[in-house]
Amino acid sequence: MSTEKNLSYFDEGQSVYDACGEQTERILSIIAGNYMGKNPPLPVRFRGFYENGILCNREGRFDIDLNRLLPESKAGQVSYVKAKFYKEAEGVHAFSMKCYGPSRIWLNRKEVFCSGVRDESRREAPHRLELFCRAGWNEVTIRLKKTPGGFGCVFGVQDAGWGWITFLNPCKEQEGKLGFAYTMAMDEEAAGGEFENMERAVWLPKEYCGRSENVIREIYKDGGKGNYIYGWSALRLNRPGAVRFSIESCGDIALFVDGHRRLEEKAEGRLEVEIDLKAGKHNILLRGWGEKEAGWKLGIKEGTDSGEILTLSLPQKVAGIKGPWLYLGPFGDKQEAVERQPALYGLFGQEERYWRADEPGVVVRPSLENIAFGKWNYPLGVTLYGLTRLSRYLNNKEILNYVKAHMRECIRLYEYSLWDTKKYGFPEVNNQLARISTLDDCGSFGSAMLELKDSEVEAQAGKIADYIAGYMEKKQSREPGGGFFRIGPKGFPDATMWADDLYMSVPFLSRYYLRTGNTDYLDDAAGQFRRFREYLYMPDEKILSHVYDFMMDTATGMPWGRGNGWCFFSLTELLGVMPKEHRDYPFLLHFYQELAEGYMKLQGKSGMWHQLLTHPDSYEETSCTSMFIYGLCRGLRFGWLAPNQRNDALEAVRKGWQAIITRSVDCKGNVYGICRGSSYSFTPEYYKEELLWIINDPHGIGIVLLAGIEKLALESFLQP
DSSP: OOOOOOOOOOTTOHHHHHHHHHHHHHHHHHHHHHHHHOOOOOOEEEEEETTSSSEEETTSOEEHHHHHHHHTOOOOOOEEEEEEEESSEEEEEEEEEEESSSEEETTTTEEEEEEHHHHHHOOOOOHHHHHHHHSEEEEEEEEOOBBBBBBBEEEEEOOOHHOOOBBOOOOOTTTTOBBBBBOBOHHHHHHOHHHHHHHHEEESSOOOOOOHHHHHHHHHTTSSEEEEEEEEEEEEEEEEEEEEEEESSSSSEEEEEEEEEEESSSOOOEEEEEEEEOOOEEEEEEEESSSOOEEEEEEEESSSSSOOOOOOSSSSSOOOOOOSOOOEEEEEEEEEHHHOOOSSOBTTTTBBOOOOETTTEEEEEOOOSSSTTTOOOHHHHHHHHHHHHHHHTTHHHHHHHHHHHHHHHHHHTHHHHHHHHHHHHOOEEEGGGOOOOOOTTTTHHHHHHHOOOTTTTHHHHHHHHHHHHHHHHHHHHHOSSSSSSEEEEEEEEEEEEETHHHHTHHHHHHHHHHHOOOHHHHHHHHHHHHHHHHHHHETTTEEEESSEEEETTEEEEOOOOHHHHOOOOOOOOHTTSSSSSSHHHHHHHEEEEEEHHHHHHHTTTTTTEEBTTTOTTTTTHHHHHHHHHHHHHEEEEEEEESSSGGGHHHHHHHHHHHHHIIIIBBBTTTTTOOEEEOOOSSSSHHIIIOEEEETOOOHHHHHHHHHHHHHHHHHHHHOO
16 A cells, blocks of 8 residues: 655645634635735726638637638748737647648747648648747747648637637737738748748738728618617816817717717708816717718817817727727617617627727627636636635625626626627637536536626526526436436547536536526436446445546546545535435435545545545645535534534544645645646546646635635534
8 A cells, every 4th residue: 555645735834824823714815815816807808800800610719711811812822820829827738730731830930830741631630739838928820831722721729618818910000909810822932931021921901091981881781771870989088178079970960978968960961069078088979870871070179269179089998999989880770778888798789789990890809818807617616606605704795796796707798709609600708608518618607606696697697597507408418317428529439427527517406496496407416416326436435436438338446536526515515405305315315424434534644635535645635625624514514424424524624624724725825736627547647647736726716715614614503
């Protein structure tokens, strides 16, 4: 038997326990404050984007079809395509490359890929490229050659749902716009292979310094007759005073200032109105209407006799757009919501319109470029669940407002992200929610969303919850007995069942049952534990294997700590809402007691549990330790443990929490020893030597908070 491995994550005397002692509430506040400080509530960015440029496919990779973009190109000519992207830290990132013909790739001017002869015939499968990216800005350049077989490639990140990168146009005149730039096709001899030649090339799309009327004409051309169109800008006054608005219109016109209509005329020609305004920024909205293309010119002067011209600016920052106007339309009817308060969030009207720039072919797109805040994924769902529970326990509005802000950023862009996916192939926001294809994409965050129970997000949250429930009920793959499992690329024989998926489904199903009162979702959640126990339970140890592989028709036999933690955690979530009269309650209660016995026997001497539960030479892992503490605390509070288990559980909780605050959390609130996101293996070496830990990984921060909250609740419960 291997000896137990005890790992020190930080210098002795630097733990949060050394700084705060056993003040659990203070410790949890420090952890939460550290997380929120490292992930401030930054909103999405809005950027210009050429809607007819290089678009993504449904996998989130850019379909660089130069035959479409350069129809006059000739066989043998070449074109260069380039973009830049930002990385917070250096490291390897996985990309994918599918060639339509001869191709080469440079990353930061170092060649990293050159196609082979089979690529020209498109018989080669997509290439997976593990590329080292530096911290800060990186630039990728692709050289593509036209042949009768094709002209271009499909390039992007390997896993767009988890590894999405925002690519920006690197050309100076297009600074800030989303997407790739590309050159005119050129003869290969003229192109050469030097970057100097690329820099001298004509890069497309070119900057366009046009007039507003051109954009309005573009908007109107497919709108039919009798259409409304809006223009939105901003005016800033350094001092209060009278402002004269002079409008030249070729159609009916209305002027709104800060949401109030100040002028409306059903006539063509020149209109003027003088308005007293306070100092500061003012929203200016113009509504045009006409049976054919319409437009306007707006002049503004301060004071009745002053000749000083006041300039307009964009009403909100949109990177890559230089003009002062944004446009919206056309609409068949007036849009009261726009007229009251124009905004960049959400779609407008039955026509589902979104904002365009004052530049033909350029639209506005939201782009989420934060590491964590505003993202929708399952580890962040765990984190937000922990923060939500902590905010309630401490009655801390700052933490609660942070959670609300994160949720709102996801929820209010939900409908837009679905629209963006249809229009541009793959969204720059809500990458997982907009294209749910696995339980990972929806269950964890959806559960945290329902736990928030906040009136500000409730209406939209309900739509999203219904969408998730429908996916689990009708679209998620299941084995013949109804258990959730993951389909491989070749169908059922390649399927696997993961212990993780109990957490990705059961907490959401439990909360959705509470929301709707529909016991079908409760029954489904209980049925998952029956099926997962059948495939994954290891009766000798009374714990779970991480994965069952249907192709091999066997479980892996690897008792991964966090996979077991997900199961134990989720079982307590279900028991917490299930009526004792439910037919599956006795089975679930017995299963809980079996698992509790198995886990308590495998707790390490330090109080931590190990990465592989039965391998004491694997590292001490924080997230599973926290989930076992969580599950045992709830068992003690709700009476789920057998009488002969209670004293052992009390001691396991005491030792486990003491280990967390002395070995896993430092005095600044950083959380160590959290296993990163996993694949699976039949060998222990993968879990011990490859699947290593990360500091402050969101898989574990929320779980540590939840374990601490449950310990505090248990202490209150045990007080006489």
